[in-house]
Amino acid sequence: MLIVDKEGILIRYNVKMEKSMTPEEAAAELYPKDELYKPIAEAIFEGEEDDVIEGLEAAIAAGKDPIALIDDILMVGMKIVTDLYDQGVIFLPNVMMSADAMLEGIEFCKSESGASPVTKGKIVVHVAEGDVHDIGKSIVAALLRAAGYEVVDLGRDCPVDEVIEAVKKEKPMMLTGTALMTTTMYAFKEVNDRLVEGGLSLPFQCGGGAVNQDFVGTYSLGVYGEEAADAPKMADAILAGADIAALRTRFHTH
Amino acid sequence: MAINRFTTMAYSEADEMVFGNAKKPVKAGLDLEIGAGYTTAEVNYAPRPEAGETQEKLVNEYQRITKDIMARMVQVGFPSVVLETEHVQQMTNNPAWGAAVAHAQKTIMEEYNEEYGIKCALRHTPGDIREDKEFLGLRGDKMTVVMESFDQVAESGADLLSIESMGGKEIFDYAVLRNDVPGMLYAIGCLGSMDMGYLWQEIAKVAQQKGVTAAGDTDCAQANTAMFIAGGLLDKNLAHTLAIVARAISAPRSLTAYEAGAVGPGKDCGYENIIVKAISGMPMSFEGKTSTCAHSDVMGNLIMQCCDLWSNESVEYHAEFGGTTVQCWSESLNYDCALMNTALKSGNEKILRDLLMASDRFRDPQSYILAYDNAYKVGEAIVKDGEDIFLRAKNAGMECCNILNGSEGLDMTKFELGALAKATAEFEALTSESETFMSDCMEKYSAEVPVFKPENYGL
Known part of the structure; x- marks a missing residue:
């Protein structure tokens, strides 16, 4: 069987151009510092729905308004994910799983407050x-x-x-x-x-x-x-x- | 028709496989033999959308397409050709339309065969219309229409019967977007195989009754979806290591057609066909560098390595500088075949095969696994538990991971390696009990995927 050194035949540009940071390291730099908010952002990044709800429960117990939490942390956490996707640090399935977790969080906040959030459009x-x-x-x-x-x-x-x-x-x-x-x-x-x-x-x-x-x-x-x-x-x-x-x-x- | 599972390899070693030769060649159509020592181009096309308005317009369009291809074959001196008509939905939903098209095409092909002696065959591929707006409807009224379509095209001139079946897709679409490897295994390896067993026994029955060939299927709906989502090197939608895991799992699924009565040639867009050929010994169609009119891939040369038919996937019929699209692409395909046939005739086929393979081997994890030597290893893992559709699909996925984990010369990104590590761990954590896996998945996906209807699979 013929095996030929790939040099000069092909270049895996994705390997050549790869970012040095891991997705987890890149995300860690972007998490909010607030101790109530950070675990929620982490849970969204990980796509862990139960952890998102747990984080929201803790924030609400500490006096945060459920509807305000949607903009203040759920959207913030999701933006970290979509920004990293745009930068090529993470891939689409991560975004999908994070979106599932975030949407679960929004539904939880809505049920807690009985009100609906204002969307962008x-x-x-x-x-x-x-x-x-x-x-x-x-x-x-x-x-x-x-x-x-x-x-x-x-x-x-x-x-x-x-x-x-x-x-x-x-x-x-x-x-x-x-x-x-x-x-x-x-x-x-x-x-x-x-x-x-x-x-x-x-x-x-x-x-x-x-x-x-x-x-x-x-x-x-x-x-x-x-x-x-x-x-x-x-x-x-x-x-x-x-x-x-x-x-x-x-x-x-x- | 019974289902007879493959438990051994058709080839004693990977090196035995070459293009243009299959262990079990297939005679079809007008003097054509596929996999019998020569390769043949398989030309695919789509009518212009406005041609679908009436049966008459559609038949006229396919007549033009067929004449254009046959005329170019003769003008440039090519000895054989296969035409594949993938139905637009009108042709399958109205079986008489498909029949009229098949008849019109075959009439032209017979004229060329009679006048010039060109060897040719006509493949018809009805659409898998077994679904409604919300749900797959694999068993029921739509199945009846599909089978009526097969019956009528076979009666009217189609020599080779194929389909791109959809079983398992509702779970796959959910799983692939969530990096859910067990979900992909359930969708492709289990549900896809179950549906194919059901569907292909019926298609084989029609083929037998009509004296035509039950050719083969492809996991276009799932493994190709993964390949397209994975895209090029810089796309960020799916790790290429996961795309090839899906592909490996699709091999035992597509193999089911040949266990239920199909004999080949397999369908062109089944990149898994190299594994299927290694197991079944049946001739296979492939597409790669000459299907860039339809889509990009990362193994355009390599995938030609063991083809019996060489295809362009599909091209819309319209004018180009060099003639109509079907003329241009049929000519390109046939020059490739002429080169392969020259290699075969001069005893250089293994050299050309290896050059094709070596030029793409390290381009991507997908091409690395589909290189004939590695594909053969995946095949061995499948037949090891050939009687169990879950275990053999799991084996295929695990072997794919093992080969990538031990790869030499293949550079992968950290992301690809991470996805590979996760897939490897998930396979290792899976049960070896088919019943346990099936019942766990039934519970999980019935809860998570609202469009999943187990009755589609007789569950």
Whole structure:
């Protein structure tokens, strides 16, 4: 059998460019100093739901307001995770597990106070009509929730009519659509046309599988999201005042 | 059809495996023999979306595609070709549409075979439509439609029957996003294998009745999902070490088709096919450097090492500078085959195989495991407990980890090594009792995954 030294044949750039710190070391530098808050941030990073609740119980017992804890520590802890993900220190499954733990914490805080927190904004997500592949949508929804947005999830194989009705009813700041197949992504254009006909204008982020920038650029509300992680960045940009043209300038990189 | 599990390897050693030769070649279609001393291109395509509006438009589109490919084959002097039609959903949901397409394609292929003597075969791959908006519906009305689709395409000209079955996907999608190795094992190795046993006995029955070939399946829905999420070297969505664990586990799952009556050639996007070939001795289709029109991978040369059919995965039909897409890609595939066939004829096949393998061996943990020597070791771990679908899938995953843990020349990131260490520990902590594992998982995932319906698997 032939074994050839890889030098000059390939480079594993991920090894070459690897950060020197471990994820745990990097996270430790970012945890809040407060003794009540730090264990909660650690539990979110570890994705340990029970420990998050335990930490919240301790904070509430020490007099903290449950709803204030959502912004003061749950979102703070989650931001540590998403920042480390953006920096390439941790991977997506860590974010998903942390998001599960954080959302569990939010539900706990809501049940403790009986009130609902104010979110950064509402976003409707769906998978194109005819398409049952929803793992991309699940990632997008989790990352948006992790960033503090309220997500209305219309699920997979979502009829165009249902999308239009949801936009009318929920009045979201952004709509997202994911599709794996070229054969189903054309539903996005129909959604776009029906929104425009109905006088509804909002950024419509589309991505996944065979969806590409050229296609999304053909309809007026479309903004191409190459990565699931673009979704919260796009939502943040909208909050900061970006319109569709500005979003395209930033996110249409090809 | 009964299920006969593999408990031995078809090849006595890894070095015995080469491209273009399988222990059990398959005669199919018009004068074609697959794995019988030569490689053949397998061309895949997708119609333009607007062609799906009516049956007539769709048939016309596939006629154009088929004529384009066959004409280019003759123009450049290639001796054989396989065409694979992966159904758009309209063709499976309306079995008569799929049948009309198969008939139209086969008519053209027969004309070329008659006039030029070109050896060819037509594979049809109905979509696995066994699901509704919320849940998989693997057994019931949708299963009836899928089987009707197989029946009609087989009747109308399809020579090779395949599917990319979805069993286990509802658990896998949940598990893979949570680094949940036991969950992936349950999804692919147990639920996927159970569904395939159920499904492929029926497909094999249709093939037998119609005198065509029950070809094979692929774990596209799960192992390829892991591979795509893992992405390139700089992507941060899944450790490549976990992606290859999922792939190793998928080998015994895809093997189930051949235990339930399929005979090959396996489906192109089953990167696990190298392990399946080592165990079954049946011919396999692969895709790699010539499927970049559909997706990227990190083993484009290596995966060609032992192919019997060489595929482009899929390309949408439209014009390019060099002709239509199907003409361009079929030509590229066939030049690769011409090179492999030259190597075979001149006795240099092992040299070329090793060059292909060596050029990607250290590119990634995925390519390292799928190098034919390591793939063979995973195969040995599978057949060791071949009668137990849980144990053999666990063995595959553990052997994959063991090979990576003892790898030489492969550089891995700390993250990849961390994920590998976690997976290794999780495998070591697992029970060896199939019933215990199944009942524990049933309890856990029934509680955690709302879309999991055990009745889909007869549980």
